[in-house]
Amino acid sequence: MSLNSSVQNPIALSLSKLTIFFTTVVLPIPGFPVRNIFIEVFYQFSKFLINFDKISPMQTIYVYLIQHAEAKSESEDPQRGLSEKGLNDIRKIASFLTKINIHAEEIVHSGKLRAKQTAQVIADALKIKSSQSDGLAPLDEPEIWANRLKNIDKSVILVGHLPHLGRIASLLLCGDRERNVVSFKNAGVVCLKRSGEVWSLNWIIIPEIIP
Numbered sequence: 723m724s725l726n727s728s729v730q731n732p733i734a735l736s737l738s739k740l741t742i743f744f745t746t747v748v749l750p751i752p753g754f755p756v757r758n759i760f761i762e763v764f765y766q767f768s769k770f771l772i773n774f775d776k777i778s779p780m781q782t783i784y785v786y787l788i789q790h791a792e793a794k795s796e797s798e799d800p801q802r803g804l805s806e807k808g809l810n811d812i813r814k815i816a817s818f819l820t821k822i823n824i825h826a827e828e829i830v831h832s833g834k835l836r837a838k839q840t841a842q843v844i845a846d847a848l849k850i851k852s853s854q855s856d857g858l859a860p861l862d863e864p865e866i867w868a869n870r871l872k873n874i875d876k877s878v879i880l881v882g883h884l885p886h887l888g889r890i891a892s893l894l895l896c897g898d899r900e901r902n903v904v905s906f907k908n909a910g911v912v913c914l915k916r917s918g919e920v921w922s923l924n925w926i927i928i929p930e931i932i933p
Contacts, residue, residue, distance in 0.1 A: 783916040784877040784924065785894075786826060787887045788815075788844070791909035793836040801835045811909040811929035812840050816847035818932050819911070824877075826850060831881040832858035840909070841881040858882040864889035864899050871916070887912075894921040 791808035793799075804812070829852040831841035838854065845852035857866035860883040867880065868890050880887070884906055889899040894914060896903055903923070904912050910928040914921055 781917075783874060784824070784826070785871055785874075785914045785916070786819075786824065786877075786879040787891060787906075787912040787914065788840065788879060788881045789884060789887055789906040789908055789910060790834070790836040790840040790881060791815075791843075803835050804839045808836070808840075808909065809843070812843045813847075814929045814932045815909050815911060815927070816844045818927060819844065820847050824848070826879045827876045828853070829879040829881060830855040830858065832860075832883060834859070834883070837881045837883065841879070844879065844881070858886065860884065860886050862886055864893055868893040872919075891923075895923060 790804075791812040792805045793802040793808060794805045796802060826848065828850060829841045829845050829848075831837040831852065831854060833854050837858070838852075841852045857863070857870075858880065864886055871878075871890070871894065880890075888902065888904060888906055891904045891912060891914065892901045893899045894916075904926070906912060907928045907930075910926065912926050913924040915924040
């Protein structure tokens, strides 16, 4: 599968370009005079693009890849549960996912505490079940879940870690696990869409652009 044939979704490209501009140009400028206005406009436009994509008549499956929210340092917490910032970030994301009414039937997460806590916040907000699964640890083989996702018949959320999630996305989008196709951030969501056997990058959302 070629990269161009799988990821050139115009909605995804628009949202991804806006995300890059926002995070590299606007966020680094604390004194930017219309920063808060820009955040609100960007947030509303992101919701419009995401909901516009749902109009597609073709039956699709959505896979939401979420890197766990920020965790405490190992010296502060040997099990590395979520930090206060991490909890706040994933609550913002959970609220956003509720507002856009995503249709995921299940959340699966790795066995690490930070992934479990991240998944639980989202599960509580969406009122769906959350469960631990194998194959989602940071250095697990990405082919395990890439192959499962090619055959699922329902939309799911995976909460895990880098580099593993990035490799899953790369495998599905271009068939090369080492090709860096998508950039992940803590508590950010990467939405992939499967139409038939074709995968595309649908949209990306990060806590920093949610008011």
